[in-house]
Amino acid sequence: MKLCIYFDGGIILKKSTSLLFSGLLVSGMVLGAVTNPVTVHADSDTATQTQVTNNVSYYDQSGKFILSKTLQGKQGTDITYAPDGYALMGDKPVFGADQANVKVTVAKMISVKVNYVDQNGKLVNSEVVNGGAGNTYKLTDIPAGCSWVNDEEQTITLVEGKEYNVPVNKKVFNTIIFKTSDNTEVGRTEIFGDKVGDSISLTSDKIPTGYTTDTSALTLQTDNNTQFVTVTKSADTSTGVVTVKDKAAQLYSIYGNTITGRTLDPGTPWKTFGTKVINGETYYQVSTYEWVKASDVDVKSDAAITPFVSTVKTGSSPVNLVDKTGKVITGRGLGANSEWKTANKIELNGKTYYQVATNEWVDASLVTVQGQNVDNNNTTATPFVSVVTTTNSPATLYTKDGQAISGRGLGPNSEWKTANKIVLNGETYYQVATNEWVKASSLIK
Known part of the structure; x- marks a missing residue:
């Protein structure tokens, strides 16, 4: 069975997984969070703006037709949507009158390499920059201990296949x-x-x-x-666990040099003690002197997920999305000046992330919280002595604060005595054990 999830940019197919039961225990239950984007456009004269529908046609720089799309927004505000694999080109297009036909020029998304070279001609660091071909890009990630030679060097024009050597002064x-x-x-x-x-x-x-x-x-x-x-x-300061993929993983020094004869066996788990980016690639530390490439391992995150029902807004630039382990999801992001509902938050490697889709999270430092939802909780337990019956699907069990209990659940079509009930984030929970609660939505009405 496959579950099709429709997003604006296309269809994502997610393969379903089976659930294993042992008595009434259920493992692998996944809480999904679905969001509906709301685009917000700031304007000083919002009282005179009208919500319109425009027929927007996208063309590349050579005039080749790419895509047509019907978009809604307020007349006179920016059109921020671009087809997957493309970026807006030149001046930002704006919404016209209702039912207007708008032509937009876009550029193919490309990746270019930028080398930072000091006053002695030595390579200090390199990075990969992504953007639309022909667009200008302002460099901001200057290497530590360096300053710009002049402001003009900070801006480059993206050309496919070109490698940039940018001069910097090293302190x-x-x-x-x-x-x-x-x-x-x-x-x-x-x-x-x-x-x-x-x-x-x-x-x-x-x-x-x-x-x-x-x-x-x-x-x-x-x-x-x-x-x-x-x-x-100091004491054990491991930050997580990585598991080697299906082939042996080469080990590297702190400088990214191959350590001859040192590898990790396929499928083996290893504690990590930190991360480091060397020449644009992430490495995990697995021993005092040895590091493994992130691309050679899978990351396990033990970070606790807590409810966070709110709305966040992006700034003037698009924002990348990451998965639960903090890994950037290729081709997925949030548009500039857009609002998104959140379901949960997580602390990962010292950073806070908000969940905006099933397995998509945004760095809290890149968005602004628009305000918590109105408090609709009643976390004081009230007596509710009764019998409830689960649906024909397994039911996840939760703690009183709404945390899913790993490896604990109720079997389908089973009856359970209850003692109390609470309301958390608008959802009613019934107590079926000392500190185990089941959602009302998992029960027969």
Whole structure:
């Protein structure tokens, strides 16, 4: 059986999975969250704006027809929709009068490589930039310890197949080598400053994961000098678990160099102690000196999901979506200046994410919460002594605060005595055990 979920940009097919039962226990229950986008356009004279329907036709730069689409919005406001795989080109199109025909030019989405090169001609870092061919793009992710040579260098015009070498000024830097008391190296970092003698604070994100140090302030020495800092191993600070995919995974050093003869066996799970991006690719730390590419493993997230029923609004730029593990979902995002309903939130690698679709989450720092829904909770349990019957589907069990209980459920078409009921986020729950509750929607009315 396949479930078809229709989105604006096409159809996503999701393969169904079977549920395994052991008595009345149910595992693998998934809570789905479906959102309906509402596009909001800001305008200083909203009182005179009229909701209109336009017939919008999209063409590429050569005049080739791409797609026609009927869109609704307020007359005079920006049209932000672009077909999958394309970006708007040139001046932003706007909604015309009702039933107007609007022609929009779009550019094919491309990826280009940008190299940041210092004043000595050395490569500092590289990144991949995505955008519409022919569009201009302002660079913002300048490498740490660098400054722009001039403002003009920050803007590039995207050309397919072109590689960009962008000049930057690199500040005075020192390499910091972290060693334990037995002189074992456990990591490295760099510190930067405008001049020799500057006092530099050694922040926690620069110290190797799993270690602590009493040294918090360093003095910048001659450019390209090396300093040593003693660290002490702390308690277990694993941040998650990764599982190797169906073939052996190569291990790498902290600099992204291959470690000869060192791999992880297929299908084996490993604790992780942090992540690092090297030349645009993410790596997970699986031991003191060894890292594995994110593309070679699957990530398990044990982060707790909590209800968060609200509405969030994006800013002036589109926003990427990620899955529950924090991995960016290719080709999926939220449009600029658009509003989205949320169902849950999750804390992952120190960041908060809001759920806006079944397995699609948005970084909380990239949106604005428009305000919590009106409180319709009554979390004080009230007596409700009765008998309830589940539907012909298994019913997930929850704690009193609405958290799904892993591995616990009620079998289909089964009867259960209840003791109390509560209302949480507009949903009624019935108590069937000491701290186990079932949703009213999972029961026969």
